[in-house]
Amino acid sequence: MIRLENVTKHFPGQDHPAVNNLNMLIPEGEICVLVGPSGCGKTTTMKMINRLIEPTEGKIYIKGQDTATIDAIKLRLDIGYVIQEIGLFPHLTIAENIATVPREKGWPRDLINQRVDELLTLVGLEPEKYRHRKPADLSGGQRQRVGVARAMAADPPILLMDEPFGAVDPITRARLQNEFLEIQAQMRKTIIFVTHDIDEAIKMGDKIAIMRDGKLVQYAPPGELLSSPADEFVGRLLGPNRTIKRLNLIAVREALRSDLLPAVPSHLSSEEARLLLKGSKFNVLAVVDRRNSLTGFVRGEQLKNSSVVPVSEIAEPSPNVIEAEATLNEALSLMLGCGSQFVAVVSKKGEYKGVVTLGSLLELVKEDVKEDVA
Template sequence: MIKLENVTKKFPGMKVPAVKDLSMDIKKGDICVLVGPSGCGKTTTMKMINRIHEPTSGKIYIDGQDALKMDPIKLRLDIGYVIQEIGLFPHYTIEQNVATVPREKKWSREKTKQRVDDFLKLVGLDPEIYANRYPSALSGGQRQRVGVARAMVSDPPIMLMDEPFGAVDPITRARLQNEFLRIQERISKTIVFVTHDIDEAIKMGDTIAVMRNGELIQHDTPSDLLSAPADEFVSSLVGRNRSIKRLHLIRIREILDDVDRAKPAAIDLPLQEIEKRIEESSIRSVMVVDRDNKLKGVIGIGDLKKKAGEVASDYMNDLPDSVTSDATLNDALSVMLECGEGYVAVVNEEDQYQGTITLGDLLNVVKEEG
């Protein structure tokens, strides 16, 4: 889909080239993450694809066509673009911001409106509430979402993203990453994603390209990168605790079938039954769900003595946090550490109970993979 051939970029007045003789292939529908320390040329490489920077020498092909011979304006209209600072237009409403490319492409007003609303919904912003607001009235995470919606709205086959989730707090970032991966599953764009965060690279990438001093050191799948780093630099970048990093690679739903799934308790389950379930469970607790299988709370073994009552709802405690089944094992681990419990409940997008993951399950995975 995207092919770079011996691409070199030398900025005027600089002695060393920012990118040196770089060749790589990016397959259709893949997320390729460019990763490396700052100044390694990863952003420059990305920006040569839509010709924000013109390569000094070399060739760039997009879908077999020579990108350097195309009209740059036309080329860019079909490449979604998100940068770290997002660059929302402060004098445009959210709706007008997202409608930027449709307006440049002269779409009809109805079609634009429809698509803008669809994409605002897709990134989790209610158009009724947000369409007519200005960017200054939005939080950092919401602005990132608008930026992503703006880049995707005209359905470009390729997207370039330069640290799109860089400027938000870690919790919001993890949520945005998971949401984005969920969206990507549906739309499967070819994405070039730049980050300096190796954890983000491992989580987001179908392939990872490690760069240093303008050179491509290794371009591999995350799994191969972790098991066979090309040199010292790559292995120091991925770090020592590689088995923990593997947890980024595995989604909870992939192991959910293998774990011992304790049956949840209905909200009106009598005391005797609850006692039995807790006895059987490895975590000495049982999750409580309502009629729609929505997660309501948890009963630990201690709660049976502390409280009095007849059915599950009398003993139930609120659950501090849960994870969705498309989160990574690493997300599950951080929730466990944060809550100080050896387990975490897994729910789907509608908050329906899917199962429980324990610390032991994670250990098993690490043992098997290692």
Template sequence: MIELKNVTKIYPGQSVPAVKELTLTIQDGETCVFVGPSGCGKSTILRMINRMIEPTSGTILVDKEDILNKDPDKLRMSIGYVIQQIGLLPHRTVAENVAIVPRLYGWSKEKISKRVDELLELVGLDPEESKFKYPAQLSGGQMQRVGVARAMAADPPIMLMDEPFGAVDPIVRGHLQDEFLRLQKEIKKTVCFVTHDINEAIKMGDTIAIFDIGTLIQHGTPQEILSNPANEFVSDFIGHDRVVKKLTLLQVSDVASGIACIVRENELNNISQKMQDEKTAVSILLNGSDSPCGLITAQDIEKASDASPDRLKEMALSKKGAFIEGTELLTDALSQMLEWDTEHLGVMNRNEICGVLSLTDIRKYASGKEGEE
């Protein structure tokens, strides 16, 4: 969808290129995150893609067509653009802000009104509550949502997002990131997303392009970059906790490999034999309502000086919180293991037990040995 070939940008009066001989391909429907320190050329690349500034040399293709052959205004109307400062017109209502590009296209009032309502719902705003408000009446998070809605108004195939969530507090930022990831699953736009935050890049990107002083240092999937940083700059930039960062890339259900032995209180006398028969080292205790209320391992039983049913029940209940939804991230699982002092968690699919996650499962993935027996 977007292809940059040997693109260079040198601003007048500067000897060092803002962008130097950049060659990069972004596939249709892909979110590519540009990340790097301030002044490394990330925003300049976005502005060259929609011709807010012109490249000094090189070629930029959008859908296989050289952008220099396109009318700049029409090009920009076909590309959604979201910036950190949002840029909503203060004297226009939310609905009027969202409708700017559709009006330029000459849409009918009825079509525009329907599209505005549709988009506000899509970004999590109640149309009736928000569309007649002015930007000053909105919170920072609400304004960012309106900015995203405006960028999507004419259903552009490409969206350029320059630090779109950087001006809001961390909690709102997390909500906005999650909302956009949900949206992207539905709308499947080609997105160029600028950030200076490597954690945001890992969370948001199908691919990540890491820059330094106008030069592309490494381009790949989050998994590739975290597993094999190209050089010391990339390694330092992504941080010494890169192995832990890998745990944000997968859900618990992607890695969990174990099965659990399900027991009730009247079966605790025979728990060791039952675990052997079912070839598992983990038992999950159910209460009278058939809900999981504790977890016990073969290792726990071996260490116990008193393996009476009462003692086993007490041991199991001491890990009453050792359960996690399969949709949670591995980082959350590791945190929960540390909190409950256990190397195993029961994996849940809502109210049903669907397996066991072990610390060994996490270790194998983190070390790149998940395919080994």
């Protein structure tokens, strides 16, 4: 847990403080995103945590201990640090780069080697292939991965990340974000993440701190931020399509309806299936096998026209299937893409769970829309 208490930073020669009387509590194991326009003080705030910048006033506590009382070098060795430019050491190999902090801490050699391989695997780089390469031999995305691995090398409980995915193309960025979220789900580090990109903030943050002119404007989880922005500035920062952005935060699982589209076991005949059709809102049935895995769909017309056969023979596969862990935004895109009123939802193992419909989506976001209109 990190606590900022009345933290102010006044740079010499500047009229206004870069950070103005900031109070914040960053819970353990969460990603806290600092976001705002350039010059709002977000990077300064972050750098005060590892004392690259010393606060003019106020105190910062890590696990209850005042950081000003800890030796700056010692403090930093226990805080991972990733910056946009990455700053990999060009004369060292990837392994040596990652080993920097463990070596500084005096870990035994074989433990370091083991840790390097572990981290390379974690960030999706094969150790055998990349261990002995130099940073110049890597692509931008790979360098970012090494940057993250290097920051986590000594397993610090806290990570500071300053626009860590800012220097790569949008597709790579999205992939790195997803991978990082997966890593974080296992690691549960306390992360301070600086970005100017509100979409990245919404995607990555457990909590988002919106800053402006050195002050904290709003500090809330992304859902709350989107549903009730504190003022006009936050509203503008979030942009006009807040509703759609909110869909990014809700898992399909939460809007799941199991009653709208019944499943039929694949060995049933088309005649028996026809009886179940009444229970379906869309004149379609899901076909599942013995393990309840979705194998396809049958439409009402198919059942009417066909002779008596097992439904498995007339079932057709369909693209509008989504995993329960996906976001509603992805579900919506899929619906729009397929021109369909619904998407079928399956578990990670492929078991059929039910559907998400356009109607249920509208229901969910209706509250926001009302507010927007008002």
